Amino acid sequence: MADKLRVGVIGAGGIAQSIHLPNYQKQADKVELVAIADVAHERARQAAEQFGIRHHYADYEQMLREVELDAVSVCTPNKFHAPAAIAALQAGCNVLCEKPPAMTVAEAEAMAEAAARSGKILTYGLHYRYTPEVLALKRFIDAGELGEVYAARSHAVRRRGIPGWGVFTNKELQGGGALIDIGVHMLDTALHLMGYPEPELVMGSTYQRLGTRKGVGLLGQWDWQNFTVEDMARGFIRFKNGATLVLEAAFAANVEKADVMQVQLMGVEGGADVFPLKIYQEKQDTLIDVTPVYLPKKGGHEAEVEAFVAACLGGPKPLATPEQGVTLQKIINAVYQSAETGEAVRIG
Structure with a gap:
């Protein structure tokens, strides 16, 4: 792993810009925001400019192929949680996925299985x-x-x-x-x-x-x-x-x-x-x-993002587990x- 946790974000909407990106920025000594992707590419570009992110994409799969990342926040509508999280896990990234886990139980189970296979962290935005x-x-x-x-x-x-x-x-x-x-x-x-x-x-x-x-x-x-x-x-x-x-x-x-x-x-x-x-x-x-x-x-x-970063850097595991997400x-x-x-x- 690099000196800092290299983070990418999938989805550049409200939850990304109000919660994930600012709270990653608060940990600039530990985190580097590297890339952001959104199907509305202009929104990703604007977020990249606002938060000082080097790379912006319309396709998160292209982002995962072209940019070396350690961790990813999934901030898409619920329908896209499972495919985005699974793709990030398969690319070797730890994942903080916004709530709810998915649309269906089968999707939540597939996400848990992908995390188990990859050996990476999968946790959910259950910040309460x-x-x-x-x-x-x-x-x-x-x-x-x-x-x-x-x-x-x-x-x-x-x-x-x-x-x-x-x-x-x-x-x-x-x-x-x-x-x-x-x-x-x-x-x-x-x-x-x-x-x-x-x-x-x-x-x-x-x-x-x-x-x-x-x-x-x-x-x-x-x-x-x-x-x-x-x-x-x-x-x-x-x-x-x-x-x-x-x-x-x-x-x-x-x-x-x-x-x-x-x-x-x-x-x-x-x-x-x-x-x-x-x-x-x-x-x-x-x-x-x-x-x-x-x-x-x-x-x-803020505490949730801090805990995710700490876990990615070898600290205690996040509170929300993939198995609990399935339940x-x-x-x-x-x-x-x-x-x-x-x-x-x-x-x-």
């Missing part, structure tokens, strides 16, 4: 794992402060938060709406804190009630006439260890707050709300609430399958 609240609560859980966590709730609900940009409302390119975009974050956070139990049974319902109507857009005006995803998803997951999880995800719902991202855990020895972090216990015949103070301020995105994809797709068929889905 790196927030100070989740890092702190995971330490409490690992120390037994909550005991066995047997019930959880993941909640990612916006009042009128349908994105007015990008392809977030295009099912062909994204695979779904609120669940696969924002719900995936809180679902993964809950699973991570629960120890990623194996799912056994999934029930789900999806709704398309507000996204296909013109209305107030708190995140810009969306294309309501071409809205092809769900604006709300709800689900129930039972795990093989007997634990259960209720999930809710919505781009648009008639609720009070503009945006709520929350995970609730209930264990034998204690429970917790994660954002902000508060722990609920019974000690010395007294019910107590424990509120951490002075948690670190570093954001999850996460199984649950997401099972919710959609259950919603479509009206039947519970068993996961073997």
Whole structure:
């Protein structure tokens, strides 16, 4: 490996320019941004100029052939996660792929297999794992402060938060709406804190009630006439260890707050709300609430990219593994399958 980690980026859209590229730049002593590719070549060229990247391409396969890279961020629409990540792994690169893992379980499994064959790192942009609240609560859980966590709730609900940009409302390119975009974050956070139990049974319902109507857009005006995803998803997951999880995800719902991202855990020895972090216990015949103070301020995105770079340079492995990506994809797709068929889905 060169003196610095040679990084390329596939996809030059919003998540690349607002998250990946700036956070790689913050580690200029360890990272060299070498190349960027986007099918909209002008967008790649502009990003290259803005971030001081030497090479820009319209074709990421050409980039992987012509430029020597150690690591790649995949920042494309969901439809292209699997082919781009697999191509980068096969080219000998470590990969940080944005969430969700893929469009289908088969794609997520193929990505995990490609990582295993290559011996390279594959991790996902599940940055809430790196927030100070989740890092702190995971330490409490690992120390037994909550005991066995047997019930959880993941909640990612916006009042009128349908994105007015990008392809977030295009099912062909994204695979779904609120669940696969924002719900995936809180679902993964809950699973991570629960120890990623194996799912056994999934029930789900999806709704398309507000996204296909013109209305107030708190995140810009969306294309309501071409809205092809769900604006709300709800689900129930039972795990093989007997634990259960209720999930809710919505781009648009008639609720009070503009945006709520929350995970609730209930264990034998204690429970917790994660954002902000508060722990609920019974000690010395007294019910107590424990509120951490002075948690670190570093954001999850920055910490996630730092962890990926450190792992590529021989440090600890990233928190999100390819195998967990497969499990996460199984649950997401099972919710959609259950919603479509009206039947519970068993996961073997």
